Amino acid sequence: MSAIRKCPNCGQWSRWTQNPTDRCEHCNSILDPVAVARQQARAERKQEEEERYSIKFIEVNPDDPWYIQFFKRIGLGFQIAFVSIISFFIWLIALLAG
Ligand SMILES: [Zn+2]
Incomplete structure (x- = not known):
């Protein structure tokens, strides 16, 4: 039109x-x-x-100095652990609610 x-x-x-x-x-x-x-x-x-x-994961840049990469990897590990725990609880709640 x-x-x-x-x-x-x-x-x-x-x-x-x-x-x-x-x-x-x-x-x-x-x-x-x-x-x-x-x-x-x-x-x-x-x-x-x-x-x-959306959860922004820490990006580990290969050009960063080793200690920055080290701390970023620790941070990333915590982030992944946190997301896994949250996902687990969401799954558990869905399971219990169903
Ligand atoms: Zn005009």
Whole structure:
């Protein structure tokens, strides 16, 4: 479906496929900046949520000095142990609840 929309920048009418990323045929500015901003905000919020619920494991960089790698590996070991315990409890709760 296509429509026309008045460009908020130059005031000319442009073809508009109701897609937030559609641009003006005359000045190439975004035809629906509000929708674009809204879409962007939604994408950012989604990313934030994903980051909050995902556990970031420590990355051991081979270029790090040996003592940094040593401490990172200990930290990573704790992280893996922690995740395993949490997974075990989630499994146990699911088992008991079922
Ligand atoms: Zn325009």
